[in-house]
Amino acid sequence: MNKRSIGIIGGGSWATALCKIIFDSGRDFSLTWYFRNEEDIDHLKKHRHNKKYLSSIEIRTEKIQFTSNINELIKNSEILILAIPAAFIEETFSTIDSNISDKFIISGVKGMIPNRNQIVGDYLHTAFQIPIHHIAILTGPCHAEEIALERLSYLTLASENKEFAKQTQALFQTHYCKINISDDIYGTEYAAVLKNLYAIASGISHGLAYGDNFQAVLISNAIREINNFVHVVHPIQRDIKSSAYLGDLLVTAYSKFSRNRIFGNMIGKGYSVKSALLEMNMIPEGYYALKSIYEMCAQKNITLPIIQSLNRIINESKPPAEEIKHLTTRLN
Amino acid sequence: MNKRSIGIIGGGSWATALCKIIFDSGRDFSLTWYFRNEEDIDHLKKHRHNKKYLSSIEIRTEKIQFTSNINELIKNSEILILAIPAAFIEETFSTIDSNISDKFIISGVKGMIPNRNQIVGDYLHTAFQIPIHHIAILTGPCHAEEIALERLSYLTLASENKEFAKQTQALFQTHYCKINISDDIYGTEYAAVLKNLYAIASGISHGLAYGDNFQAVLISNAIREINNFVHVVHPIQRDIKSSAYLGDLLVTAYSKFSRNRIFGNMIGKGYSVKSALLEMNMIPEGYYALKSIYEMCAQKNITLPIIQSLNRIINESKPPAEEIKHLTTRLN
Numbered sequence: 215m216n217k218r219s220i221g222i223i224g225g226g227s228w229a230t231a232l233c234k235i236i237f238d239s240g241r242d243f244s245l246t247w248y249f250r251n252e253e254d255i256d257h258l259k260k261h262r263h264n265k266k267y268l269s270s271i272e273i274r275t276e277k278i279q280f281t282s283n284i285n286e287l288i289k290n291s292e293i294l295i296l297a298i299p300a301a302f303i304e305e306t307f308s309t310i311d312s313n314i315s316d317k318f319i320i321s322g323v324k325g326m327i328p329n330r331n332q333i334v335g336d337y338l339h340t341a342f343q344i345p346i347h348h349i350a351i352l353t354g355p356c357h358a359e360e361i362a363l364e365r366l367s368y369l370t371l372a373s374e375n376k377e378f379a380k381q382t383q384a385l386f387q388t389h390y391c392k393i394n395i396s397d398d399i400y401g402t403e404y405a406a407v408l409k410n411l412y413a414i415a416s417g418i419s420h421g422l423a424y425g426d427n428f429q430a431v432l433i434s435n436a437i438r439e440i441n442n443f444v445h446v447v448h449p450i451q452r453d454i455k456s457s458a459y460l461g462d463l464l465v466t467a468y469s470k471f472s473r474n475r476i477f478g479n480m481i482g483k484g485y486s487v488k489s490a491l492l493e494m495n496m497i498p499e500g501y502y503a504l505k506s507i508y509e510m511c512a513q514k515n516i517t518l519p520i521i522q523s524l525n526r527i528i529n530e531s532k533p534p535a536e537e538i539k540h541l542t543t544r545l546n
Numbered sequence: 547m548n549k550r551s552i553g554i555i556g557g558g559s560w561a562t563a564l565c566k567i568i569f570d571s572g573r574d575f576s577l578t579w580y581f582r583n584e585e586d587i588d589h590l591k592k593h594r595h596n597k598k599y600l601s602s603i604e605i606r607t608e609k610i611q612f613t614s615n616i617n618e619l620i621k622n623s624e625i626l627i628l629a630i631p632a633a634f635i636e637e638t639f640s641t642i643d644s645n646i647s648d649k650f651i652i653s654g655v656k657g658m659i660p661n662r663n664q665i666v667g668d669y670l671h672t673a674f675q676i677p678i679h680h681i682a683i684l685t686g687p688c689h690a691e692e693i694a695l696e697r698l699s700y701l702t703l704a705s706e707n708k709e710f711a712k713q714t715q716a717l718f719q720t721h722y723c724k725i726n727i728s729d730d731i732y733g734t735e736y737a738a739v740l741k742n743l744y745a746i747a748s749g750i751s752h753g754l755a756y757g758d759n760f761q762a763v764l765i766s767n768a769i770r771e772i773n774n775f776v777h778v779v780h781p782i783q784r785d786i787k788s789s790a791y792l793g794d795l796l797v798t799a800y801s802k803f804s805r806n807r808i809f810g811n812m813i814g815k816g817y818s819v820k821s822a823l824l825e826m827n828m829i830p831e832g833y834y835a836l837k838s839i840y841e842m843c844a845q846k847n848i849t850l851p852i853i854q855s856l857n858r859i860i861n862e863s864k865p866p867a868e869e870i871k872h873l874t875t876r877l878n
Contacts, residue, residue, distance in 0.1 A: 355762035365757035366874060394878050425697035426797055430687035434793035441787070455773070455787070457766045457878065465762035468800055542698060546726050546789065 218243050221291030223284070223306065225249040227267035228322055229297035231361035234271050238388040246279045246290040255280040268362045284309055293318045300325025300334060301502050307342070315343040320382060322352045324406040325499040326506040333403045347375035350382055351399050353406045353458050355465035364390040370458035372396040372403070394457065400448035402458045405440050409463040410500030411507060412436035414478035415520050416467040418527065418534050421482020432520070433467050435545045439518040446516050474500040481527060482534055504528055519544035550575050553623030555616070555638065557581040559599035560654055561629035563693035566603050570720040578611045578622040587612040600694045617643055625650045632657025632666060633834050639674070647675040652714060654684045656738040657831040658838040665735045679707035682714055683731050685738045685790050687797035696722040702790035704728040726789065732780035734790045737772050741795040742832030743839060744768040746810035747852050748799040750859065750866050753814020764852070765799055767877045771850040778848050806832040813859060814866055836860055851876040
């Protein structure tokens with residue numbers, strides 16, 4: 215890969231992990247990093263560590279141009295790496311004042327654009343005329359925390375543009391990070407969104423004192439639901455048992471640190487949705503994505519029992535215990 | 547189901563859980579229960595609890611005829627429920643002095659008959675002329691401990707005899723136990739054996755400080771290996787993502803209580819195989835099964851990277867760290 219100009223959008227743990235990875239890949243590039251607020255930038259410049267996320271990672275600040283102006287980042291960067299919550303994408307992109315249809319995008323976002331029922335790749339393509347062959351999806355299984363510890367992880371990079379995928383693969387390949395390449399940009403992205411919903415369901419059932427035997431059944435049904443969904447939405451040949459689909463589901467649904475699972479657990483233990491969200495002081499991606507996925511299922515006639523139960527619990531305030539009990543009759 | 551005579555062979559936690567289940571199913575039957583030694587029987591009769599396993603379960607001893615004589619059990623029982631380690635089956639069955647080819651068998655064993663490279667159903671069919679349509683395989687995902695707690699579990703009962711499967715389903719159906727029916731007696735039994743090997747591999751990598759990201763990749767590769775194996779050994783239509791295959795793998799590989807995973811973890815931490823076995827004071831099923839599965843793979847030309855690495859570590863004393871490192875280049 216030639217020297218390329220890269221811009222990272224987002225200041226959270228995933229953005230911080232990706233920054234570490236691309237430096238560790240040893241490639242040559244220039245980097246601009248966008249944060250929403252100046253304070254975080256000041257802290258980073260002064261201390262060489264992100265204040266709030268993965269603060270053990272030392273950031274090579276001397277090699278980075280920081281900005282809280284998205285247009286400055288756009289001007290500087292051929293390749294944009296997105297790592298912000300899906301809920302903030304529209305807002306962030308609304309202030310862009312130039313044509314970005316020639317940019318390349320690597321999206322590490324795992325959510326739906328609210329009120330649009332669109333995954334990020336789809337949104338960027340339709341709203342900003344970014345060609346599909348300029349888009350790549352970067353997906354797990356990956357806890358950012360384990361990147362900080364340099365624990366071996368396999369990411370998947372999906373793009374319909376093989377050349378772009380290969381160049382980008384080199385940018386993320388390190389001794390602790392292996393990159394699988396895929397051409398399934400829709401399937402990998404939807405799977406990354408869906409897994410958060412199943413992590414919520416897993417948390418709810420755990421909160422209701424269902425055990426590991428049930429959890430295994432729930433996840434085994436979940437991967438079949440994911441398979442059904444992506445098959446309808448984008449019917450290409452894929453092996454849903456691959457790391458990008460099943461692996462990503464496992465790392466999230468079995469993690470005690472997943473925000474989505476924690477959120478679900480609180481619901482299962484009797485918190486209302488509102489109070490669980492307040493208590494957590496952050497919004498789990500799955501909470502937003504649920505409505506979009508549920509509506510897409512209704513529209514496309516896809517019957518996913520776990521998603522249906524989840525929607526009744528989260529969006530219709532139905533009692534979790536009853537709903538999960540009903541769900542158990544629909545699983546196998 | 548009419549009143550039937552049932553014999554349980556085995557005194558461990560799975561046998562104890564199955565005893566609880568069939569009483570809780572509310573069916574009418576007579577029960578004989580075989581233990582290897584009289585002491586355990588005496589304790590059970592006196593205290594109504596199994597001394598060593600799932601001792602919280604109250605056993606309705608007044609409804610059970612106990613015996614340490616396998617021939618007495620055989621005489622009493624039309625249906626034999628097997629729940630002993632695979633390594634003890636040949637020895638136990640070698641003392642049977644009558645023809646048992648008219649018996650029905652429900653096997654809950656998850657291992658291979660040592661030195662025969664045979665799963666239990668296969669062995670009973672070839673060594674005792676028990677017809678295939680008299681055999682059912684009972685498989686998880688199921689920690690017996692959660693049966694004691696009456697936590698919802700889904701078992702799978704596989705038989706090529708639909709009538710027998712249905713009758714037997716009724717015998718195990720309780721408010722906390724749902725029974726899926728399958729016709730895949732070979733696939734479910736091999737999957738139940740294989741999952742223990744992957745639990746050992748999972749334990750080894752955990753012991754070597756690989757993290758959750760890698761674990762998810764390992765398991766996602768494991769289910770593909772299981773799929774390849776059972777497809778070669780018994781190529782029928784099946785969904786490997788079902789609870790009996792994927793679910794069973796998950797509950798074992800993600801469990802901190804799995805003996806196989808604990809054994810692997812010790813190997814990863816530097817114990818020799820011998821000292822790990824000594825320290826555990828029990829033999830994990832996967833340890834025995836590994837040799838058989840490895841030999842079958844060689845014989846049938848099935849390439850399973852995880853099984854190959856595992857065999858080198860466990861049976862050829864190769865250093866775990868190097869072997870797993872090599873393995874990481876073969877996964878995706």
